[in-house]
Amino acid sequence: RTGAITPVARIAPQMVGGVTVENVTLHNVGEVERLGLKIGDKVTITRRGDVIPKIIENLGPANQKDLENRFHANGDEFSIQLKQEQIIIPQLCPACERELVIDGAFLRCISLECEARTNRAITYWCRSLEMDGIGEKLVELLLDKGLISSIADLYSLEHHQISSLERMGDKSANNVIEELNKTKNLSLSKFLHALGMERIGPEVASVFAQHFITMEAILKWVDSGEIEQVTQIDGIGEKVAEIFKLGIQKRRQSIDDLMELIGINDEDSKHSGSLDNQTFCITGSHSRGRKEIALAIKNAGGKVVGSVSKNLDYLVAGEKAGSKLITAEGLGITIMTETELFEKIKPQKSSTSKTLFEF
Ligand SMILES: [Zn+2]
Structure with missing residues (x-):
């Protein structure tokens, strides 16, 4: 990827x-x-x-x-x-x-036309959108047979093309078409994440989506905007802003093609989810970066604060947690681990693709 x-x-x-x-x-x-x-x-x-x-x-x-x-x-x-x-x-x-x-x-290899990358990019698209039954093997087969050469081509596949493939029958072909149809309407954050840009996991994609609201606004920024417009967003540094801009530029053709075929819905700018109206403080070291954890909390509607007080709902404590942990224990605040936090966020599936990052 x-x-x-x-x-x-x-x-x-x-x-x-x-x-x-x-x-x-x-x-x-x-x-x-x-x-x-x-x-x-x-x-x-x-x-x-x-x-x-x-x-x-x-x-x-x-x-x-x-x-x-x-x-x-x-x-x-x-x-x-x-x-x-x-x-x-x-x-x-x-x-x-x-x-x-x-x-x-x-x-x-920076060529987007590289077969290895095309295969990975298409597989990543399907996996991040949770399409059942469309894995790397099928993508490889479709590429080999010349039935697709890009993500957008998936949406022009016809039933008979799929059912004629090895080990694919009528039923599997129906399933593939059905799974593809399910992704013909995507929220902007899902769309951005599924493009598989480097460093743009689901949390970061969601932050960009909530800032820009529409794909058109992103394209306008990429064409003529300033990096500073984006680095003002909490949690987004210059490096990620640049990677994002370059990633969109490199995929412009693919994005234009996809926009013709699928609907990209404007992002709901209100953060809301399983952590609505709850405050969190993060301390100690965790397997995810602190920024990533904070973004995940915010995306699920929670609020992140820097210090422990009696108004705090949860302290997310990792290894080597120090004075904040002691203070929180003294105040009787609920202590949770990173794993417990993400369990709580889980219904939104906001962290499922960490393992796909290396594609
Ligand atoms: Zn290559």
Whole structure:
């Protein structure tokens, strides 16, 4: 979705928590440099829960002995001649062979026409709009058969085109058409989120939508507005404002096409939801950023305050919560964790796509 290329390290088989690991993520190109990795190095890996294992430490060149008595998951013995080599950073996109660009720690394919990105962008669209039965495999098949080449093309698909695909019958085709029809009318915030712009998750999309109210107003701002118009919004910094502007510019054709096919409803500017008329204070460290948590609270109708007083309804306390936690306990204020907060917000489904962010 963002065109970032994620390097994966192949390691000699290693048992971690009862599982044989041979692939570990390196997150981004910057990580390779940060760890000073070379091919043939010995490394420390960690695996937490179901997360993909990662390298946390480079122990320098390995020796042949380190590779002894290692077995693949199927029991075959691992055997390889150890060598020391520099890691060569690829210059071209593995999917479309266009030139890659370095963007901070990331290596990216910035072409929106890249097959890998088109597939991801369409899949992201379908997932963020919760379309059942339209997953990555189907999107890939539709792209391969030339039935679609953009998000907008989804809305021109015909029943017989879908039902003629492998493992798709009449019923599945009906379902796909039905799911697509359900998304022919979207709120502006859902539309913005589903476009899959980098850093524009559901909370941020909702903030932009509530500020601009209409898609036309956003396009007008992108064409001739100032960045400052947007950085005035609480929670929106210059970087995100610029990413948003650029993201819309890059997707302009796609947005114009979609606006012809689906209705984008003006955003209701009033924040309202499961947290109406409740005040929250956030303290300690959380898995989400504090701004993101505050936006989620505001989007659900709640109010965020900076200090603890007897008028406070809830203190959202994370790890290493300090004096605010003590004060709140003294005042008998309800303490909740980040997880409990998002459980409370859940009916609005405002945080479901955190895991899709890396697309
Ligand atoms: Zn590419």
